[in-house]
Amino acid sequence: MERHRFAFTLAPGDTKTHRHIPVNLPEGAAALRVTLSFTPWTLGDLKNLVTLSLTGPGGFRGAGHRHGNAQEVMVSARAATPGYRPGEIEAGTWTVGVHVHLALTALDAEVVVETVPAPDIDADAEPSMLPSLPPLAPGEWMMGDLHCHTTHSDGRWTARELAAAALTRGLRFLALTDHNTTSGRAELARHFPGVLLPGLELTTYYGHGVIIGRPEYADWTAMTQQVGMRALSDALQTEAGAYLTIAHPFAPGDPFCTGCTWTYFDLRPGDATHLEVWNGQRSAHHNALALEHWYGLLHAGRHVTATAGTDNHGPAYRPDHGLTCTPATDDPARLAAQLAAGTTYLSTDAALRPSFRAGEHAVELGSSFPGGALDVRLEWLRPVEGTLVWVIDGRREEQPLSGQEPVERTLDVRRWLNLELRLPDGSLQTLTNPVYALP
Numbered sequence: 001m002e003r004h005r006f007a008f009t010l011a012p013g014d015t016k017t018h019r020h021i022p023v024n025l026p027e028g029a030a031a032l033r034v035t036l037s038f039t040p041w042t043l044g045d046l047k048n049l050v051t052l053s054l055t056g057p058g059g060f061r062g063a064g065h066r067h068g069n070a071q072e073v074m075v076s077a078r079a080a081t082p083g084y085r086p087g088e089i090e091a092g093t094w095t096v097g098v099h100v101h102l103a104l105t106a107l108d109a110e111v112v113v114e115t116v117p118a119p120d121i122d123a124d125a126e127p128s129m130l131p132s133l134p135p136l137a138p139g140e141w142m143m144g145d146l147h148c149h150t151t152h153s154d155g156r157w158t159a160r161e162l163a164a165a166a167l168t169r170g171l172r173f174l175a176l177t178d179h180n181t182t183s184g185r186a187e188l189a190r191h192f193p194g195v196l197l198p199g200l201e202l203t204t205y206y207g208h209g210v211i212i213g214r215p216e217y218a219d220w221t222a223m224t225q226q227v228g229m230r231a232l233s234d235a236l237q238t239e240a241g242a243y244l245t246i247a248h249p250f251a252p253g254d255p256f257c258t259g260c261t262w263t264y265f266d267l268r269p270g271d272a273t274h275l276e277v278w279n280g281q282r283s284a285h286h287n288a289l290a291l292e293h294w295y296g297l298l299h300a301g302r303h304v305t306a307t308a309g310t311d312n313h314g315p316a317y318r319p320d321h322g323l324t325c326t327p328a329t330d331d332p333a334r335l336a337a338q339l340a341a342g343t344t345y346l347s348t349d350a351a352l353r354p355s356f357r358a359g360e361h362a363v364e365l366g367s368s369f370p371g372g373a374l375d376v377r378l379e380w381l382r383p384v385e386g387t388l389v390w391v392i393d394g395r396r397e398e399q400p401l402s403g404q405e406p407v408e409r410t411l412d413v414r415r416w417l418n419l420e421l422r423l424p425d426g427s428l429q430t431l432t433n434p435v436y437a438l439p
Contacts, residue, residue, distance in 0.1 A: 002113075014100045019100070020096070021113075024094075028091075032089050032116070035071065035112045036109070037069060038050055046104055049101040051065045051066070054075065054095075055095045057094070064084070064181075065153045065178075066083075066154040074119060075089065077118065082152040082183065101258040101259065130167055130193055142173065144172055145321075146308070148309070149179065149313045150162050150188070152181055152187075155314050159184050159187040163192035167193075172195065173195040174188070179201050180220070197212055206263045206264050207247075208248065208259060209233075209245065210247045210307075211236065213241040218232060227266055229266055230266040232244065241335075243340045245274035245276050246274070247262075247279065247311075249262040269293060270302045273304065274306075275290065277308070278306075280310060280311045280322070281320050301415075306431060306433055310322065310323065320348060324344050342366025342433040343366045351381040351384070353380070354376070356376055363435050366434070374411050377408045378408075384403070386400075413437045417435050420432075
């Protein structure tokens with residue numbers, strides 16, 4: 001058995017740095033165990049955050065983005081700690097990544113890497129696939145979550161528990177976006193009968209970006225605050241159905257939520273393709289800031305898709321969590337294309353059926369038309385109470401709503417049109433992405 005111990009001190013000046021520890025392993029290892037410990041964990045009410053990642057000779061094997069000052073990783077051919085991928089323990093150089101998100105004071109740290117016997121694997125007694133929701137009729141819209149977490153990062157529920165809660169909430173698609181790992185997708189695919197898209201929350205020192213549509217892990221450790229994020233966003237746009245969303249751009253950041261505020265210089269919100277304006281509960285103050293900023297981008301002529309994500313870590317979905325609604329499809333490629341194009345509205349349910357026509361041509365949310373007359377028809381699957389807000393070229397017109405009668409209007413649109421539904425207390429219930437008029 002091989003055993004390697006590395007002791008070091010992390011100072012506050014090491015915050016937002018990486019330490020890469022190479023370890024050479026011989027052939028024939030059955031399992032690998034890596035432990036990280038550091039003291040102290042807390043300074044008053046604040047927590048230091050140091051996380052691990054693991055890369056083998058064959059590539060990235062996972063990451064454990066979670067709080068705690070004593071972390072253990074086990075990897076073998078058949079099993080792995082959540083956040084990591086099982087597979088053979090190849091001979092050669094392995095790299096343990098130590099990522100210092102926040103060191104409030106000097107930390108005494110230790111990493112131990114050792115080869116150990118393979119653990120016993122219990123047969124999975126869980127039933128595999130959960131029951132499907134009833135099929136939707138042609139023309140229906142469906143609802144899903146594009147930002148959620150499990151125990152494969154810092155979530156409080158398993159992939160199966162997430163799948164069960166999503167079905168109870170009526171969700172028909174999910175993108176599992178655990179922090180800096182894709183290891184949970186295979187587990188979720190065994191349980192969730194809806195459409196499952198590749199996802200990842202790239203959790204960096206200068207912002208969190210939700211990647212949708214790329215199956216592989218995206219390495220962030222070479223990025224700086226000035227260089228790297230824009231190149232990643234541009235590269236994703238060349239991949240069918242893939243894109244990066246700036247997540248919770250105005251959420252409180254260090255030292256309360258490390259890296260949660262978006263501070264990248266090379267990719268500002270106005271240069272992004274997607275911006276999360278409804279993160280978690282709608283009442284969060286940072287959501288109001290994000291929505292205001294998004295409208296400012298529209299006024300400036302930018303076409304940035306507004307997104308929602310529950311950022312759910314368990315143990316349940318809340319009624320005011322923001323969800324994504326899009327025309328129903330069971331084709332993952334078509335779904336990914338709709339989300340990338342902004343053929344979506346954000347809401348707590350999928351009760352709205354919007355349609356738009358410019359002359360004889362249908363116009364989708366997120367798309368453009370020549371400008372001028374636009375016929376709008378809004379249908380509802382249930383009675384609605386509140387205020388419908390028409391945002392026409394930035395001008396807001398309010399219309400009281402009560403009941404389930406369709407709404408029809410013909411509007412002169414020269415820049416963009418989008419809609420809001422506000423509840424009687426003024427809170428946001430639905431936000432559509434725009435229909436744009438060509439210049």
